[in-house]
Amino acid sequence: MRLRKASALAASAAALVLTATACGGGGDDGITIGIKFDQPGLGLQNEEGDFVGFDVDVARYIAGELGYEEDEITFEEAPSPEREQLLDRGDVDMIVASYSITEEREEQVDFAGPYFVAHQDLLLRTDTEVPTPEAINDLTLCSVSGSTSAENVQRDFAPDANLQPFNTYSECLTGLENGTLDALTTDDSILAGYAAQEQHQGKFALAGLELSDEYYGVGLPKDSEDLEDVNDAIAQMVEDGTWEELVQEHFGPANYEADAAPEIGARP
Known part of the structure; x- marks a missing residue:
């Protein structure tokens, strides 16, 4: 066509x-x-x-x-x-x-x-210290099933992290807000959009790690x-x-x- x-x-x-x-x-x-x-x-x-x-x-x-x-x-x-x-x-x-x-x-x-x-990064609660790249292995992370972000975590920079895959980033954000997750990881462009939403302003911040190029x-x-x-x-x-x-x-x-x-x- x-x-x-x-x-x-x-x-x-x-x-x-x-x-x-x-x-x-x-x-x-x-x-x-x-x-x-x-x-x-x-x-x-x-x-x-x-x-x-x-x-x-x-x-x-x-x-x-x-x-x-x-x-x-x-x-x-x-x-x-x-x-x-x-x-x-x-x-x-x-x-x-x-x-x-x-x-x-x-x-x-x-x-x-x-x-x-874009660049893969972490979205953290504002009361959370930014981890070193090595310390990401100790975190409970969330990303979306089928995304390059989830693949990068397991393959490249945090193979020992507890990765929780969900179908949507909104589900990950709920877990981050209630404390069952330490961080949401995906592209910084996506994370910036969530952090800028009126209902989320002041709650979350990007780590600024630039873990990959997307x-x-x-x-x-x-x-x-x-x-x-x-x-x-x-x-x-x-x-x-x-x-x-x-x-x-x-x-x-x-x-x-x-x-x-x-x-x-x-x-x-």
Whole structure:
């Protein structure tokens, strides 16, 4: 399936047709994008039912560059353990959901981008001392099943830690708040979003350890014909200043300093 609605050569003709028909998209003409529903700052469905966050706006921008109007975009929840299956089954056309590029995942899906670089960190209660990297082995940690963060803990920097995997970061946060967990570990961009929420302000803080580099890519079905078009959309988003505007809008309130936009094709 080609996601671009009209090629560059046919853009003018397509615009005339759309104007003549005077109707929106939807149905077979729409695009379905997998996002997170529970990651403040990145992908969140708020109390009003709207989807907000950096990844959400990146997804909207890319869809717009591919020729889709706002009402032609359908957002589907893409939990970490299910992302590859959602693409393989065709349930979504692409995934923009803090989806870290790894060699193992590239065997199953294609990645456009990257469009963002985050770093794995710990979220602690504010009354907790920041541990040394070695002392992380003594902690009870939580992360999300199927995430690179959980894999990194067991493989790289804290193989002896008591890792408690849950389906969502919100579940981890509950355990951290009630004291059954010592820390939540995932990307610092995700942690900053939680710490900045009004109901959590003053309760949690990032350790600032930068335990890994996580390159976020746009997930596409394997051997996708749309890889170049999506890469072009990401490059345009950076070039026209939209990327920086979105970073400031969604991460600025959390005092989170993001890395510069990565080069297309960069890998960990």
